[in-house]
Every structure is written in C-alpha cells, then in structure tokens.
Amino acid sequence: MPDEVIFWVLALVAVAAGVMVFRFDSMARATYALLTSLLCVGGEVLLLGLDYLGVVIVLMMTIEMAIMAVFMVMYMMNPAGLMPMTMVHNKKGAAAICAAVFAVLAAGVLLAPWPSRRGRPSADPTMDLGLSLMGPQMLTMMALGLALFATIVATVVLATRRGRYDRFGDDLKARTPDDAVRGGTGR
Amino acid sequence: MPDAAPLWATVVLPVALAVAAVVAAGFDAMLSGSAERGPAGSVREAGLRALAPLREALRLLVQRPRRTTAADRLLGRLGVVLVPVAAVLAGAVLPWGFRAVSDPSVGIVWFNAMEALAWAAVWLAGWGPNSALSLVGGYRFLAQGLAYELPHMFAITTAALGAESLRVGDVVAAQDGLWFVVWMPAAFVVYLLSALAMSFWGPFEHPVSRDAAGGAAAELAGVDRLVFLGGRWLLLVVTAGFSVPLFLGGGHGPLLPGWAWTLVKTVAVLALLVAGRRALPVLRMERYMEVAWMVLVPLTLLQALFVAVVVLNR
C-alpha cells in the first residue's frame, strides 16, 4: 500500500514538473523543473527495487542539469532570468508530435502481452536486468561504449579552434603554451 | 556484519552532525584567532574564541532577512536549504562504528548522488539573488565540480573495488586487518582533496571567497546565511567523516569499541583538514582543473587498476 501511494505521488509530481518545464518563463526554473521530474523518475526506479539504477539516475541527472545551467549562463547571463522568455516553439507541430508519441507509448503499454510473475523476485534485480539486456552481447556493448566515448572526444577535438600549433608554435618547441588563461601544470 | 540502526538514530544524526560541525568550526575559529590576534593568553580567551561560531549563529538569527530586486526567491531559497539537506542525507549512510542509519546495497553511489546535489544547491543559491558577483560565485562552483568530481568518483570507486561491494558496511568489513589507506594512498589523498572541494571550504572556498564579496553567499543575510554556511560545515563534517569507512578502517581498531574508533578517526581527519588549511591559499579552478584532469584522473585510474589486479588475483 505505501508503495502504491509513493508511486502515484512520484508519478504525479514527475508529470506536473514536466509540464512546468514549458510553463515557466525562466530558463533556470525550466531546467530545475526538468531535474525535479527526472528525480521523481529516479524514485520510481528505486521503487522497482533497481537500487543502483535509481541512485545513478539521481546522480547523473543532477550533474547533467547543473552543467546545462553552465551553458545557460554562457548564453544568457541575466541573473534570475529577468527577461521572460517562452519555452515553447513551433506549438502546433510540437503538440502533434507529442500527441502521437504519447499515443504510441500508451498503446504499447496497454496492448503489450505482459508476462505474469513466475517464481520469486530475484535478490539482485539490477544484475538480472543487466544480464537480460546485454548478457549475450557484452562484447558488442563494450565496443559500443568505447565507440561512443571516442566520438565524444573526436567531436570536441574537431570543434576546438586552437590546435597544438597555435599553442606551441609552428615547430611545437615553445616551452609553455600560448593560452588565453594559464593552466595549472605549466605545460 | 552491520545491523540496521534503531529509529531514534534518524533523529540523532542531524544533531550529532551539527555538534560536530560546531566543534570543527570552533577549532577553526581558534586557529584563525591566533593568526589575527596572536596566541590566546589564557584558557578563557581561547574558549571565547572557540565560541565564535555559536556567537555568529546567534547574530545571524537576529538579523532580519533581506531581499534583492527581481530575485528568484524560490530557486535561491531552494539552493540555500539544499546544502544542509544534502549533507544530512549523505550522512545517512555514514556508519557510526558498524551501524549506519541506513546501509543500502548501493550506499557509496547514494553518498555520491547526495553530494552532487550540492552542485545544484550552490549554483541555485548564487543564481537566486540576481546579483552578478553571487552568480560568479555560483558558477565557480560548477567549474569546481567538473574539476573534482571525476577524480573523486574514481577514488571512491577504488575503495568499492577493493571491497567488491558498493555497500558501505561491506567496505568497512573488508578492512578488518588492513586499512585501505595502506594500499590505496593515492585514492585517499584525492578523496581528501575532493572532500574539501565538495564542501567548498578551505583551499576550495573560491565559490564563496572574499574576492567576489562572498561569491554565492554575497547576498545572503540572516537565517539564509546561517543555513547556507552552516550547511557547508555539515558537508565538510560528513565528507571528512566518510573517509573513515572508505579508507581508514571504519570502526576497526584495538581495545576501543567501534563507535569510539570512528569518532577518533573522524576527529583526526577533520583536525588535519582544518589545520592543513592554514598552509594553503585558495586554489583557483582555472589552474586546478588542468591538474585534476591531467594528473589526478590518470593517477586515480592507475590506482584503480592496481587495486583491480590485486582483487582479481586474490
């Protein structure tokens, strides 16, 4: 019974906070409304007994939203979001897409033939979930992870305007790099 | 091995943390006092200096809160309150001897998640008042977070790796005999650095430092200021205290009972941090970031590799 109450409370807060993302007129509030929504989702996952996944969602989402705030500050340094702005663009198209996605997901939930429980719940659902998701394809998953990480690094390298020739001179012989701000290792 | 603590521990925890914070702040005030006004002449004088944090708290309680123009009070308040709340929630997995208020199977990740809330908290507190300097302080903390968080995660992962468990109780149990600090010294040092950094205190107080008129705390007055800066001390106590179960063997030790050993070790770590602070200026992130990513990340990765190899061959 308490589990059900918690489930519904978290679910309602998650949805309400999600709606508020588009209702607030300040980017800071929108960001943290989104964080609230995601923390509630983390709570739901905890409720399913997936402790590790739930806590990791809380950890990752908090850091992610905080970093999103950095970019917000970069592009809009008006403290407290003085200039009200709308979070909604292309209203009709967005509404259509949202409705369609919601319909598809809801249909999936209602129409899928969910299995009924056989046997007892496992002691470590996180382990089981991981094994059933990617047990036979562990090598593929590891390779995929590496590829994703390499992509991130490569993208950053490509996006950087200044390369090593800018920093260390054409013959790469400068002892200290020519940077706008000096770093801490003296290279 | 660890049992669940009784329910009253939940109530005692914030109080115990607050008492520890006041004692640590008093010790800090005593050291600052002797730098500013010379060594205390008498025990009475030293005592008066050590009482400074309590006096300061009372003073802030009497101050009337204030607002700034066009402030985002909801977010600002949230940020202020979140600092002590995150500290206490993180403290829930802190074992006192061999018992914690709660010892979930993913206690270490829980601790990390709660301290990540401080990222959001400090930024929100800096954003709320609508003041340039306080916002500068707020995002100084985000830069700090980016610098310390990766080495920090690797450091605590190393301890979990050594115990082959994310449960804090198991980590303590694995140190019956050999403390982790002995064969994970790099991880321990990095953990202490990041403990200071995440409680934005001492050499890492740049987000609230004097050059930006108090940074994220620049516009906080009265109770707001008390909760924010008091919460910072709570964070320091909790993060310093967590190094005991992670690296210093938790309640393990000869003669004394477990809780006493925890207390002794926590006090030692706190005293080391508070006294060590005197030797260092504030570390600015534009310098520390490079050290963190170019030196500390590889260092902690090597440490983790070493521990992993040892564990695999055990």
Added chain:
Amino acid sequence: MDLRGALRRTAMTRPAVLAVTLPGATELRLEAEAEVRRRGWPVVDAPAAADLLVVCGDPASDDTPWLDGIERSMPEPALRIVAGESGQLADALDTARRDLIDKAATRRAAEVAEVAHVADVSDEPGGHEHGDHEGHGDGHDHTMGEVAGLPMAERGDDRDELRLDRLHVPIGPASSDWPAGLVLRLTLQGDVVQGVEVDHLPLPPSPRLPFWDEPWLRAAHGDEVSRGSAVRRRCAAHLDSAGRLLAVVGWDDVAARCRRLRDEVLSGASRESIGGDLRRTVRRVERSRPLRWSIAGLGELPADRARAAGVSGPALAADGDAHDRLLKWLHEVERGLEGLDDARPLAPDDRTGPRGRLDGPQPPSRALLDILPELLTGAEFACARIIVASLDPDLDELALAPVSGAAHA
C-alpha cells in the same frame, strides 16, 4: 523571562563590521582595523553580512548616495558610523554597539523585510540601480531595455568569437581588500574581464599628506624626519599591500600575520621584538609552492614595459608577475628591518616612497592606475582582483599632483 530580548542583546555584543575607506583616510583605516581586531568583532566583506558600516574618512556630499545605498542593503538592525577623526574610534564603536543592541532588542517581531536594492559591494556613485548612466558620458547603451528597473545585458564577441552576453559591473569603492576610492567599471562576459575603465571617487583637496608617503614629503618640505621613521613607513606600506594581496589570494592566515606585523612596525616595535616573527612570515610566503603555482604569471609586467608606462618603485624592480611583486615587497621589508631604529635624519633629496619616485612628473600610483586596463583585459575576475592587489595603487597620492577626474581606458 524575556529570553528573546536577552538573546537579541547578546547577539549584537559583537556586531559584524563592514569597513569602507574613503580616499585620504589610510590612517583612520589602520586605526579602525586594529580596534575592530582588538575587540574580536567579525569583519565581513558584503553589506548583506554586516551589522555595522564603519566609514573611515569624511564623506563629501557626493559620497552620501552610494553610502546610503550600502546602508540600505544591510539587513536590520543596521547602523552606519563615520570615523572622521583619529582617536575617537573606540568611543564611536562603543556607542554604535549600544545603539545596535537597543535596535535589536526593540525590533518588532516578524516584520516583513523591506525590498533592498541589488547590492553588490559595487554600489557606487551613479550605480546601475539609479539609472544614471549619462553622467559618465561613455558608451553604456543597454539596448535591451530594462526589467524591474535593472538594465539588461548586451551582447558581444568573446575571446572564442562566440556572441555572448556582457554585463557592466562596477567594482569598488566598498569592496574589501581594495584600494580606497578606486572604482573599476568592468565589462564582464561570464567572469572574463573584456573591458576596464579606471575611475575613482572624487579626491577632495586635503591638507593632509598621503599617509604612506608622508616622511619623504615632509623631509622634502624641510622638516626633520628620521631615517628610521621613513623605513618604518615603507615596511608598513609593503606589509599592508602584501596582507591585502594575500587576503585576495585567500591565504587568510598569512594575510592576518602581515597585518599584525604592519601594526607592530607602525606602533614602534623594536627590531628584536618583531624580527623573528617577520622573517618566519617572509620565509613562509617565499617557500610556498602552492602560492607560486596559484599566482605566477598573473599581471606579467616586464621592466621595459613598466618603465615605458612611468612605473617606478617595487613594481618596476620586481620585473615580473604578481608573485614577483609580492616577494619584492617582502624582501624590501626584510631589508628595512636593519634600519628600523636609524635616528639619522632623512636626506631631503630622498624621494623614493613605497610605491616609487615622488619627484617624477606624476605620482607613482598614477602610472600604476594607467597600466591597469592593459593588464586586466582578458583576465578572469579572480585574476583581475589579484592583479589589482599586486600593484596596490594608493589613490591618496593622486591628490598630490593636479590630476583629477577619470582616466579612461
């Protein structure tokens, strides 16, 4: 019985002090710092944290609006006192404390706080909340209009050629560890300084000589001044500057020691009594690798550039960055230790004050102010504060020569 009242009174027995120094009041500032320290009252660096605003110096009528602004942005119970003359400070502080205790005790409970202004310590004459930008005759055009009476940020290219918001943030004159009277109008992108305009509070003509240069100027006027007193003044000036820089860098412990030593040097402590302490402090700063790591490379000022800008004194001799200038000060202090009690008269043609030659075409601090824009542009906010503190111009000197108004970058 009246526990709340008693607690309120106890709370204000040690009020938190925000000290603001006006140009020409260096001596009063030192007195106030020493007195507040002796009482053990907390010293704070933002109006929000303060109970008591101590204004050192005689405020001119131009100063009252920004001082009012600071007082308004302090949380109740708040009080301002003016320390206009030396020797009266202790009484003034006693009275202020009594008044604060009364104010705190009689406060009506649960009163709603009034809306305060946006109060950076940078509240300054004609500050942004007064919307009085024409007065400076420069290019602050806030094209995006205002919200809640506050100007919006404008945009400009940053150093990576991204078009980002720019904020105009004035720093000073009420910042802590800041040259008295200096106002820097910064254009900030994030916390990177993109533009600097050097300005200062009006400098009223004063019969008083600049405190730090006094012995040399008096000797030049033909007064009898002992070499020892000149050396003392120079050592104290350098210890003051070093303390300020170390406080900005965030090494409070050593900063406090420097300030204590400064007061001891000024109060006539003998060489034997402070020598050991002073040498230990100098060694400690010299040997600190974290300090070197932290501030090396900030505000690089090679000797040829310094000479071209008209800089003389330690900033020229240091021939390097903020860390070199700090060590230069401390080494001069250590050297001066020998001559603290030299009773021979100061030669009237010795005109080398703590900040440079006093017989040049302009006071030494003028040159230090003039090179600020080129050193600060492109620096981050924290670095900019360190660079200013490592040069530590003394605005009292500007009143010496007929230089007035703002130097625009």
